[in-house]
Amino acid sequence: MSVIDAVPVTDSEPTEDYVNLGVFGRLTHRRGWLSQHLGTAVIGFVLGYLLGHWLGNVVAGGYSYVQNSGQNNVADTGGLLLGVLGWLFGAGALNYPIAKMMGREPAEERFDPSWTRYFRYTADHKVVGLQYIFSVLTFLFTGGLLAMAIRTELLSPTSHAFGPGTYIAIVSEHGTVMMMMATSIVVGPFGNWLVPLMIGARRTAFPRVEAFSFWTFTAGYLVIMSALFYGGFPTGWTGYAPLQTQAGAGMMSYLVGFAVIGMGMMAAGFNLAVTIVTCRAPGLTWGRLPIFVWSVLATAALLTLATPTLVAGGFLGILDRTAQTAFYVNEHGGSSYLWQNLFWFFGHPEVYIMALPGFGIVAEMLPVFTRKPLFAYKVAAAGMLGVALLSFFVWQHHLFQSGINPDMRPLFMLTTELISIPTGFIYLVGLGTLYKAKIRFEIPMLFALALFFNFLIGGVTGVFLSDVPVNVQVHGSFFVLAHFHYTIMGGLVFAFFGGIYYWFPKMTGKMMNKTLGKIHFWMMFIFFNLTFFPMFIIGLLGQPRRVFEYAQNLQTLNDIASVSAFFLGASFVVFVANFVWSIFINPVAAPPNPWDSLGLEWQTPSPVPYYNFERIPVIMADPYHYSEPNAPQLADLGVGSDRTDEKVEVGK
Amino acid sequence: MTDTSTREPRHFARMFVLWLVVAGVADALFYTLAGPHVPPGTMTTSAKDNQFDFNVLLVIALPVLIAVWIYMGYAIVMWRSTRKGVAEPVGGAVARGNKGVQFAWIASTSTIVMGLFVFGTVALINGAGSGGGEGPNPVWSPNSKAPLQVQVIGQQWKFTYRYPSFGGFETTQLILPNNTTIEFHVTSLDVTHDFWAYQLGVKADANPQLDNVAYTTTRETGSVTVRCDELCGIWHGAMYNYGRVISPAAFEAWATATQRASVANTKLLPPYALTYVPDANGADGGLYPTNVDPYSASEVYGAKVAAS
Ligand code: HEM
Ligand SMILES: [Cu+2]
Ligand SMILES: [Cu+2]
Numbered sequence: 001m002s003v004i005d006a007v008p009v010t011d012s013e014p015t016e017d018y019v020n021l022g023v024f025g026r027l028t029h030r031r032g033w034l035s036q037h038l039g040t041a042v043i044g045f046v047l048g049y050l051l052g053h054w055l056g057n058v059v060a061g062g063y064s065y066v067q068n069s070g071q072n073n074v075a076d077t078g079g080l081l082l083g084v085l086g087w088l089f090g091a092g093a094l095n096y097p098i099a100k101m102m103g104r105e106p107a108e109e110r111f112d113p114s115w116t117r118y119f120r121y122t123a124d125h126k127v128v129g130l131q132y133i134f135s136v137l138t139f140l141f142t143g144g145l146l147a148m149a150i151r152t153e154l155l156s157p158t159s160h161a162f163g164p165g166t167y168i169a170i171v172s173e174h175g176t177v178m179m180m181m182a183t184s185i186v187v188g189p190f191g192n193w194l195v196p197l198m199i200g201a202r203r204t205a206f207p208r209v210e211a212f213s214f215w216t217f218t219a220g221y222l223v224i225m226s227a228l229f230y231g232g233f234p235t236g237w238t239g240y241a242p243l244q245t246q247a248g249a250g251m252m253s254y255l256v257g258f259a260v261i262g263m264g265m266m267a268a269g270f271n272l273a274v275t276i277v278t279c280r281a282p283g284l285t286w287g288r289l290p291i292f293v294w295s296v297l298a299t300a301a302l303l304t305l306a307t308p309t310l311v312a313g314g315f316l317g318i319l320d321r322t323a324q325t326a327f328y329v330n331e332h333g334g335s336s337y338l339w340q341n342l343f344w345f346f347g348h349p350e351v352y353i354m355a356l357p358g359f360g361i362v363a364e365m366l367p368v369f370t371r372k373p374l375f376a377y378k379v380a381a382a383g384m385l386g387v388a389l390l391s392f393f394v395w396q397h398h399l400f401q402s403g404i405n406p407d408m409r410p411l412f413m414l415t416t417e418l419i420s421i422p423t424g425f426i427y428l429v430g431l432g433t434l435y436k437a438k439i440r441f442e443i444p445m446l447f448a449l450a451l452f453f454n455f456l457i458g459g460v461t462g463v464f465l466s467d468v469p470v471n472v473q474v475h476g477s478f479f480v481l482a483h484f485h486y487t488i489m490g491g492l493v494f495a496f497f498g499g500i501y502y503w504f505p506k507m508t509g510k511m512m513n514k515t516l517g518k519i520h521f522w523m524m525f526i527f528f529n530l531t532f533f534p535m536f537i538i539g540l541l542g543q544p545r546r547v548f549e550y551a552q553n554l555q556t557l558n559d560i561a562s563v564s565a566f567f568l569g570a571s572f573v574v575f576v577a578n579f580v581w582s583i584f585i586n587p588v589a590a591p592p593n594p595w596d597s598l599g600l601e602w603q604t605p606s607p608v609p610y611y612n613f614e615r616i617p618v619i620m621a622d623p624y625h626y627s628e629p630n631a632p633q634l635a636d637l638g639v640g641s642d643r644t645d646e647k648v649e650v651g652k
Numbered sequence: 653m654t655d656t657s658t659r660e661p662r663h664f665a666r667m668f669v670l671w672l673v674v675a676g677v678a679d680a681l682f683y684t685l686a687g688p689h690v691p692p693g694t695m696t697t698s699a700k701d702n703q704f705d706f707n708v709l710l711v712i713a714l715p716v717l718i719a720v721w722i723y724m725g726y727a728i729v730m731w732r733s734t735r736k737g738v739a740e741p742v743g744g745a746v747a748r749g750n751k752g753v754q755f756a757w758i759a760s761t762s763t764i765v766m767g768l769f770v771f772g773t774v775a776l777i778n779g780a781g782s783g784g785g786e787g788p789n790p791v792w793s794p795n796s797k798a799p800l801q802v803q804v805i806g807q808q809w810k811f812t813y814r815y816p817s818f819g820g821f822e823t824t825q826l827i828l829p830n831n832t833t834i835e836f837h838v839t840s841l842d843v844t845h846d847f848w849a850y851q852l853g854v855k856a857d858a859n860p861q862l863d864n865v866a867y868t869t870t871r872e873t874g875s876v877t878v879r880c881d882e883l884c885g886i887w888h889g890a891m892y893n894y895g896r897v898i899s900p901a902a903f904e905a906w907a908t909a910t911q912r913a914s915v916a917n918t919k920l921l922p923p924y925a926l927t928y929v930p931d932a933n934g935a936d937g938g939l940y941p942t943n944v945d946p947y948s949a950s951e952v953y954g955a956k957v958a959a960s
Contacts, residue, residue, distance in 0.1 A: 166887040177917055236883045242860060243843040307727035318725065330861035331929060336844055337859075370731075372741045376749045379758075401846065402857040403787035410773040417765045417772075421758070427720060428757045432750075434727040436663075438741050449724065456720050460713045463765075467772040469705040469782035472855045473692055476846055476881035540691045542850045544881045547889035551877075627743035 036092035040216070045222055048086020053079035060322070073321045076249050080226065080256040080286025084219045092121040093215045096208060111610040121215060123207030126608060128214050130507060133500070135218050136188060140180035140493075141572065142225070148569050151562040157550045167548045169232020170252070176224055176237040176254060180261045182488055183350065184217055184268065185496050186357035187303070191272050191296045193507060197601035197608065198290045200281025200617045200635070205274040208266050216264035220257050227253035236546055238347070241328030241339040245320050252321065255314045262311040265353075265543035269303025272296055283619035283635075290599060290623055291380055295360025298384040299353050302391065306349035313342035337404050344395035352391040352489050354383055358455075358495030359426045362448040365502055366433045368597045369445035373624035375432025376425070383425030390419040392536045400471045409468050416466035423459055427452065440560040442595065443517040447498025450525050454490025458483055461536065480540030497524070497575070503588030508583055509607050516578035523571035530564035598623045598634055613637070663726070671722050675715035683711055692853045695876075695897065698783030698868040699853030705775050705782075712764065717821040720801035773863070785838060785856030794867050796833035802826070803924070804838040806845030806858035812877055813895075816910040820924035826878060826895025828852075829903035830870050839865040839927050846882035849895070851875070857882060861925040869899045 056075030088094050099106040109123055117127055118134075149170050153161045162170065192214075196204055204210045227233050230250035233245050239254055276297045280289070316327040317339070326332035328339045359380075367374050374380065396405065396412040430452050439445065461483040464470050474480060497520075505511050534557045541557075543550045550558065582588065593602045600623060604612060615638035625631035663798070678734050687707045690743035694700040708846060780794040803814040805822075814822045826849065827833055838847045840858035847866075848855045851874065856866040873896070898906070911918075922928055 073828075126898070164889060168883075168886050168888065234883070234885050238883070240844050240883065243883070246885070247844060330859070370741065371743075373743050373748045375747065376754050378749070379754055401785040402844075403785045403859060403862060406781070406786040407791040409776065409784075410769075413772050413776075414769045417769050421761050421765055424757075424761050428754065431720070431723050432753065434724070434731065435747075436739065436741060437727065437731045438733045438738055439728065439731050441734075449728070449753045452720070452724060456717060460717060463713070463768065464709050467705060467709060467768065467775075468784060469698075469702045469772060469775045469779060470709060470855060471704050472698065472782050472784040473706065475855060476848070542691065542848075542877065542879065544848065544879050546883045547879075549889045549892075624748075625743060627741045627747070631743070 019418040036090065036095075036121065037116065038091070039309075041087045041091035044086035044088070044090020045083045045219070046086070048089070049079040049083035052077075052082030052088075055082070069579070071231055073252050073318075076230070076252045076372060077256060077318055078323050080223050080252060083226075084216070084223065084256075084260050087219045087222065088212075088215055091215050093208075093212055102318040107473035108416045122210055123203075124610065125192045125196055125204050125207065125210060125467060126507075128210055129191075131214055132184065132188035132192060132217070135214070135221070136181050136496075139221060140185070141576075142221075143174050143178040143181060144569055144572060146170050146177065148566065150174060151565040153548055154502060154550070154558050155562050157552050157555050157558070162548075164548060165231070165234075168234045168546065169228070171546050172233050172236050172254075173224070173227060176257070177221075178488075179237045179350070179354075180224060180257070182218060182354040183261065183265050183303070185492060186361065186499065187268060187272065187296060187299055187353075188214070188217065190292075190361070190499050190503065191268070191300075191357070194503065194601055195272060195275060195293055195296055196279070197294050198599065198605060198611055199279060199284055200613060200619060201275065201279040202611045202613060202616070203279075204271050204618045205279055206271045209271040213264045213268035213271065216260055216267065220228045220261035220264060223253055223260055224257035225253075227257070238343060239317070239339070240343075240614075241317065241320075241336045242330065244317055244339065245328055252318070255317045255321070259311045259314040259318070262307045262314070262456070265303045265307045266311075269300040269307070271300075273300035274306060276300070281617050281619050281635075285619075286381075287378075288605060288619055288622040289375065289381075290364060291374055292357075292364040294362040294381040295356045295363070295384050299356045299360075302353050302356075302388050306346045306353070306392070309342050310346035310350075313339060313346070316342075335581070337402070338402070340399055340402060341395070343394075344398045347398065347548055348395040349388075349391045351484070351487070352387055353634060354492050356387060356424070358451060358492040359384065361495040361499045362451050363426065363429055364599070365444050365448045365498060366430060367624050367626055368435030368595050368599075369440045369442060369448070370433055371440075371626045372433055372435075372437045373626055373628075374429060375435070376429050377624070378580060379425050383422035384421035387419060390422065394419055397466050397471075400468050401475050413468055414464055417463060420459060420463055420466075427456070442501075443512070443514060443521060444498045444502035444520045446518075446525075447494050447501065450521070451491050451494045451564050454486050454494060454528070457533075458486030458488075458490055461486065474539055476544055477539035478535040478543045478545060478600045481545050482532050485535070490528060490532070494528075495522075497521075502595065503601075504583075505594050506601060506606065506608070509590055510583055510587045511590045511594065512582045513578050513588075516574060516581065519577060520571055523567060523574060527564045527568040527571060531568050532563050534558075534561045541586075598625060600635055603635065603637060656786045663730070667726055670726075671715070671719050674722065675718045678714045678718060678754045679711050682714060682737055683707060692851050695851045695872045695874055696783070696853055696868040696870050698779055698881045699851060700871065701775060702782055705772070708771065709768070712768070715934050764788075780867045783852065783854040783866055785866050788863040788865065790865045790867070793835075794833050794869060796869070799833040799835040799867065800829065801835050801837060802828070802855075803926075804836055804847045804858065805841060805928070806830050806838070806847060806880065806884070806891075807841040808843065809880070809891040810886050811845075811880070811893055813849065814910075814921075815907060816923060816924045816959070818907045819915075819918055820921065821918045822912040822921055823914075824893060824911060825891070826876060827903060827906055828870055828876075828895065828897045829899050829900040831866065832900065832903075833869040836866045836868075837926055838866065841928055843884050845880045845884045845891070848879050848881035850879065852897075855881060861927050861929075866914045870889045873899060912914050 053075045056078030060072055060074035096106050119130060153167055192210055227250040230253060231248055233247050233250035233254045235247060244251055245303050276293055319325040320327055326334040328336055330336055362373060363380055393415045394412060396408060397416045401411055465483060466473060500510050501517055538554055538557050541554055543554055592606050617638060618636040621632040621634050623634060667769050690703050690706055735891045777792050780792045781790060801816050812822050812824055814820050828908045836854060838855060838856040838858045839862060840860045842860060845858040847858055852868050854866050854868050856864045876895040878893050878895060880888055
């Protein structure tokens with residue numbers, strides 16, 4: 001393979017530093033507070049909301065909405081949609097397309113060295129990755145506070161901290177915020193930040209699509225939080241009709257919010273899939289692709305292909321509540337099953353969107369901390385693709401008791417149980433890699449091992465749920481709740497924090513404090529299990545989900561869960577303290593490759609230059625040649641890089 | 653993977669013995685001590701069968717869990733970098749995979765999964781739907797010639813029960829005769845609820861305009877808790893009531909007495925049907941124009957009238 005000629009980085013100044021929008025004035029890449037940033041995005045959201053609300057009332061002020069007489073949601077929908085548009089406009093996400101539409105050549109974005117770039121619309125994947133991290137953490141902690149409220153209410157079987165309406169609004173908001181967060185918690189931050197570095201690319205395939213995905217994701221946060229101002233919505237994250245049709249205006253925040261987040265998910269998935277397929281450096285064959293990139297590819301496929309169903313389903317729901325259609329209204333010829341089918345057809349691939357990236361992270365970290373190559377690499381990659389494919393054929397296991405297609409239950413039992421085979425491959429990979437290893441218990445490794453512990457319980461109980469006779473007993477109960485918290489929180493969220501401890505030295509150039517990290521890990525691990533394990537028993541003993549009253553004899557177990565949940569919440573305070581301490585207050589410079597990883601991302605200079613690689617590297621081997629005396633050279637980073645003529649050291 | 657080096661301890665043999673002992677003990681303890689108490693008990697055929705199913709699954713699951721835990725525990729202790737004398741790991745082809753291990757892994761997980769599928773399907777069919785909702789036209793139904801029909805009506809936020817074989821009276825208490833096959837017809841007047849009769853091992857969604865059938869056969873007398881198991885609005889958490897399984901004679905007496913006592917009430921109810929159109933003046937908040945009476949026009953709206 002020949003060395004690709006260096007693509008020179010353009011230093012030429014663009015002739016104009018702004019986009020002339022004629023009557024709209026000039027949009028610039030100017031860097032003062034007068035230009036576009038988070039603040040103008042917020043202003044855009046508010047103005048857009050007001051305009052849309054007003055327009056909606058002009059259009060449909062006279063209509064009444066059947067199920068909630070005297071009200072229609074046209075104004076609310078218009079407000080939220082134009083609010084999102086205003087947000088994008090205010091952030092500057094639309095400058096480029098608008099300029100293009102007006103036949104002008106927009107100015108090229110140039111590197112902005114100031115810290116304010118983190119508050120701006122930018123197509124730099126490394127900035128977008130960090131923006132994502134702060135956003136998903138905001139999502140996560142908002143959802144976490146709501147969870148604390150839920151567990152407070154459930155401290156007592158009969159006396160109440162909240163009224164029933166408030167409680168159900170809290171539960172629904174918690175579930176929806178968390179599910180939205182979980183779609184992007186790994187793919188957003190690490191997918192965008194790491195994939196180009198891991199595949200030897202200078203950027204993602206469509207940087208503006210990447211930025212668009214971020215700004216729609218954050219707009220989705222505003223929309224879903226707006227539900228609180230409407231008094232919340234009562235349907236949980238599943239949004240079942242006809243309750244959806246009957247609910248108050250807060251329901252619009254759910255429908256519009258999921259649609260908006262869905263746009264972001266599709267954009268993010270599409271961009272990353274194309275990036276991985278087309279932007280790999282020469283020599284980076286499929287067989288040499290880092291396993292994390294495989295997991296992002298599988299996830300990206302799901303994001304792109306499953307999410308349209310959600311957006312379409314939400315669209316029908318919006319029509320039901322504004323244009324008085326009856327897609328989900330049984331009495332008028334619609335079907336409540338339609339929503340259930342559409343929702344879960346998206347919903348099940350979605351749960352694997354929340355599993356695969358976690359697998360990718362831990363599989364990427366294991367070789368580093370065991371000093372061994374990844375065991376059964378091909379099986380791992382095939383398993384991820386297998387899971388992605390199969391996940392489209394299992395959705396009715398959420399509807400075993402609903403009365404839909406009862407004769408199909410054995411089929412969906414089969415497909416659901418089949419999917420646990422490729423899911424289980426991650427254990428083959430993990431356990432095989434641990435074999436005769438030399439395990440270093442650094443913080444990221446602790447999180448990785450915890451995933452194997454937690455996800456095992458989550459996965460095995462999934463098989464219980466897919467057994468129809470057992471499902472009769474546990475469907476809709478706390479057992480299901482425990483199952484998916486073990487998979488999502490115990491899997492994905494643990495992997496996410498492991499990823500933060502692992503890659504932050506690269507992303508920020510600073511080490512996280514190890515002692516605080518240990519405290520965080522052990523608190524999180526112990527109290528996670530103490531919070532959610534009792535819920536299996538609570539569910540078996542007959543407590544349905546989303547209730548505020550339960551049997552007296554379940555109080556002890558519920559109290560154990562609640563108190564543990566508060567400590568679990570506290571573990572995140574430790575994390576935030578560590579984060580602030582290590583990044584801002586007492587930063588300790590990180591060595592260039594603190595974990596001795598062979599990953600390509602660690603071979604770039606620190607901090608990573610704007611264009612990632614001075615020259616596109618040529619990949620000569622996969623990054624897992626640990627403990628191999630005659631290991632091949634990993635990559636030729638080329639002359640002109642920081643490490644001129646220096647071979648990447650392999651085989652340690 | 654067989655160990656070639658002579659000094660190397662036989663890791664797999666050690667782990668296997670440990671696993672055999674721990675898993676054997678755990679299974680035996682669970683099955684004998686906890687198994688009989690696993691919810692939902694044995695009050696009906698479906699409860700008993702589903703309990704048995706759960707126990708079988710757990711007896712299979714425990715050895716799997718324990719195998720992984722033992723392996724991980726062993727790896728953490730034996731192969732930690734801080735242990736004195738831990739060998740340097742070996743990379744290269746041997747560490748990258750092992751066809752035998754990979755094949756054995758895939759074969760064994762596939763076998764377990766296929767076994768579970770067959771087991772679950774047989775249980776589902778033999779159990780006549782295992783007490784789960786089977787939709788309006790159940791594919792699997794029990795042998796009993798004359799099951800007792802009981803209709804469950806969910807509405808925000810209560811369950812009521814109608815007994816078509818006793819003139820269609822409606823109660824708020826679920827009373828059932830012992831040793832009888834029950835055919836539940838579950839429907840809703842507004843949003844989706846879910847009828848979960850805990851001790852009966854019955855669970856079926858209550859959908860508006862739809863009839864969802866679930867079967868079970870009572871085996872023991874006792875009290876029953878019914879909870880709504882599908883989020884149905886703000887008072888979902890308070891949507892529960894109780895019932896009893898009593899002797900057939902006592903049931904006969906109760907049912908005829910209640911039928912007589914509620915004649916006046918029953919007259920006010922819409923005629924027994926498998927689904928109902930919501931009351932024009934009721935919870936739907938005026939779904940129908942005031943000049944439409946949904947009951948008199950039940951043919952028009954497609955509400956089916958019970959066969960008998
Ligand atoms: C071993 C593979 C798995 C199997 C066999 C499995 C099976 C199931 C089944 C049958 C249900 C329906 C339960 C019910 O409502 O009656 C369910 C629910 C659920 N599972 Fe899994 N699951 C697996 C893995 C996962 C993973 C990896 C995730 C996410 C990371 C996940 C997340 C969920 C969620 C969120 C729900 C509940 C949704 C809701 O009702 O709100 N599961 N699972
Ligand atoms: Cu699913
Ligand atoms: Cu309910």
